Amino acid sequence: MNQNEPLLVTNCAQLITLAGPTRPRAGLEMRELGIIPDGAMLISNGRIAATGPQAKIEKLASADVQVVDANGRIVLPGFVDAHTHLVFAGNRADEFEMRCMGATYQQIAASGGGIRSTVRKTRAATEAQLVAAGEKYAKWFLAGGTTTIEAKSGYGLTVEDELKLLRAIRSVAKNTPLRCIPTFLGAHEIPEEYRSDSDAYVDLVVKQMLPRVAKEKLAEFCDVFCEEEVFTVKQAERVLMAAKQYRLGLRLHADQFTCCGAVELAARVGAKTADHLEQTTSEGIAMMKRAAIQPVLLPASVYAIGSQKYAPAREMIDAGLAVVLATDFNPGSSPTTSMLMVLSLACTQMKMTPAEAMTAATINAAHSLNRGQELGSLEPGKIADFVIFDAEDYRELAYFFGMPRTVAVFSAGRQVDLCPVL
Structure with a gap:
């Protein structure tokens, strides 16, 4: 045809x-x-x-x-999945088994697993291997009815490895029918070699990674994982303000495990979205409303890590926020490309109506990626x-x-x- x-x-x-x-x-x-x-x-x-x-x-x-x-x-x-980690090497099925036996996501990360485990595998992979992996996952997305995704880097955490990931995302978009909108997430985790000096790693992100990403036009957005045990509000603000200077749109992993001021930061810097938000308060919801931030809710990650605390979707919708749903596809906390699974979780666990969930997974998601006029x-x-x-x-x-x-x-x-x- x-x-x-x-x-x-x-x-x-x-x-x-x-x-x-x-x-x-x-x-x-x-x-x-x-x-x-x-x-x-x-x-x-x-x-x-x-x-x-x-x-x-x-x-x-x-x-x-x-x-x-x-x-x-x-x-x-076609579904628009506005929060994914498309390209990575290996998987973390071993950590899934550990969680089944009682270990928490945070405990696994503290012992050297979690994101840093995938970073080690991704650094060892060639760009061609990452493209092949991304193309496989692209077929999974398409088979589930998803035609557009936001795709983050974040499993390289060196200048060259982050660029390698973003180039791989670009190749997947070129080689498959899946539309991939790239986001730079160099501030996803503090790598092993910077564990004793996280500010030095922020320097690397701001002074070396962002200029290269902008020069090579490899990303449309910049994201940061803002948590006290990862990047503090002060560190996240530094990255986001630098990204703003390069005219990248801003997104933020916010209030996933703790309520640490990330939503306030998102409002202050003019972020397009705040994502996760399981710990967000009524005050945070009011702040997002005033700042016209779209919340991106990720119920599959709550389900996959065995948590019981979902984002307060009903309160957000009732407050007038333009809620978005996404899979958070990644090898650790949400290994699914299924928007159908997300729709079910949104309805059963967050008490969204089927119509609200459909809107959140299509037109609202498209607007959160600046594609609402086209998709x-x-x-x-x-x-x-x-x-x-x-x-x-x-x-x-x-x-x-x-x-x-x-x-x-x-x-x-x-x-x-x-x-x-x-």
């Missing part, structure tokens, strides 16, 4: 367009999905030309149009990234959990090959 061929997507039980305001959705807007029952969609040159009732749209189609028959299933925008909804003029799921109602995606539901995935109007990696 050629990208330039006009397509008619028809016989949709529900065409879930997410049509609405050209900004992130908040409050009751998050429940408005722009559903067209018995819908259809016309696509031309990889972009959406028209959406509407099937009877109306079919009359607009030319005689030579390629027909995609949804066979009474639902069609929705995240099925509206005329936008890129035709869409998915056909084996369901008759969008609520089934969170209701039936733990099983594949993807029938077909399209990126810019072209069907993606979902064959498994062999």
